[in-house]
Amino acid sequence: MSFFKRLKDAIVQKSEAVTQKFTDGLAKTRDLLVEKVEDLVRRYKKLDENFFEELEEILIAADVGVNTVMELIDELRSEVRKHKIENALDLQPILSEKLVNLLKNDNTASTELNVETGRLNVILFVGVNGVGKTTTIGKMAHMFKQQGKKVIMAAGDTFRAAAIEQLEVWGDRVGVEVIKHSQGADPAAVIFDAVHAAKSRGADILLCDTAGRLQNKVNLMEELNKVYRVLQREIPNAPHEVLLVLDATTGQNALSQAKTFGQSAGVTGIVLTKLDGTAKGGIVIAIRNELQIPVKYVGLGEKMDDLQPFDPEQFVHALFAGLIEEKETEEKE
Template identity: 60%
Template sequence: MGFFSKLKEKLTKTREGFVEKIESLVTGRKKIDEELYEELEEALIQSDVGINTALELVEELRRRVKERKVEDAAELKNILQEIITEVLMDDESRLELEKGKPNVIMVVGVNGVGKTTTIGKLAYQIKVGGRKVLLAAGDTFRAAAIDQLEIWSNRVGCDIIKHKENADPAAVVFDAIQAARARNIDVLIIDTAGRLHTKSNLMEELKKVYRVINREMPDAPHEVLLVLDATTGQNAISQAKLFGEAVGVTGIVLTKLDGTAKGGVIIGIKKELDVPVKLIGVGEQIEDLRPFKPGEFVEALFEK
């Protein structure tokens, strides 16, 4: 099965809760009226697009319907697809990895979003692409996190820098950066504790790690990837805002898109945060972490 077919299959729940709901609203409607626009707004909000984003999308839909003198309600689905594609196409952004120096990727996010698994899959992708990878076990608050990352390092076939449980995460990061230089590593991926985003002291710890990275390698981290769980819907956006304030997130990894009807949150993330979604997780397999391609995503979402 090609990736597009797989993506289409994995987005089934979101399509059922989002696109098919919109389809049912416009099919058989004789006229485009205020009631229809309100129902479309409600359908978008229920799909976890977010209230503000839903209002903006429907406002733009109204504008285009009026401008084009559209009278057939069935055409609204295609216009909405067009608007969503434009919103997300503005978001096409890849991981920034340069040649000739260690690239540092700091990975952040709360517990349970699939952060360590994402790091393992990302390390695999980068290694398959011919680059040398090193992992840093910066989540020292959970012994299981260190063990899990070590399992991934063995699976991928890359080195790992780790200290004991409850060690200073900044010390782990310091050692990892020295090792990356000494071993001519292309990409250093740093795991961090799954901090509860409401705990300010833990956010301060995260800022400290960031400062150590920047001090030891002044142009780093080159990427700060925030891992978000698509199944949490709008809560993912509030998490993104807090992490963004703490460490300046450069990109988002949206996981578990295959198990949720809340995939619409990807549109809200773009509209409200203006931080690019760089990778999406659509399954359990090691190959199921993929670069986010907006055009492909929207086509897979809207196509039956």
């Protein structure tokens, strides 16, 4: 069975609506990455160094990550020597499978959220300003509420009045209570009150916003550590998730932020926003391969239900959607 047939079979049981969201959301990345690779393999009848140099440029342009690309190209060269491949077309399914394997990297933790029934689950959100952190919290609140869970949101970004107001707007929109203090208040005090409110109301989920912390702002990192201490004193093993929100449109800058926060904030997973607005979707591959931090959710649009759990098979299927249909037509003929 061909790679593309196996890939499609793996998606059959998935929701058609979700599959379409991934397909639509990854259109720009598909145009840059897959279609350019497709054009490349059709132009080169024979594999040579120029082919590999062009392929390298395409992958780096899609922000697959320089280190990941170099490893990938070395592996492809090895496959060419090992199997005596001469035609570039024969290399394409090998490249596709290797991308799948990178996304399914077994060394990374689960892509599912650490949420358990019967306890107050605390999810802390970190990341710099402007990446869509507050919007992500609002969308996740909506998602959990749709699942029948009782949700509380904590406006822990007290440095910006706009952040508190924005979370309140989301709270009204999705029907979720927001615990807040005034601008300039101690974020740890907000989180403390939110924990007690969540406990008293029998909440299942507590979603905590934090200030947009830049890696060079030592005082803000210390503030975050204070929030950690409050949570751990009030709830054993909290926070249960620390989600770093990254803007996919920033490409390699997102990878740099992930490295910094991963080292200093105990990040357990990544939410990649605005994936539909960029051709740099390859950053998902770079993050998973280079940082061993799982991408848990991706933003595929501006609607309330456009925050989707990350699924490696859905991601690859969406990237290669047109190519899969083309291969199926060829095989039928």
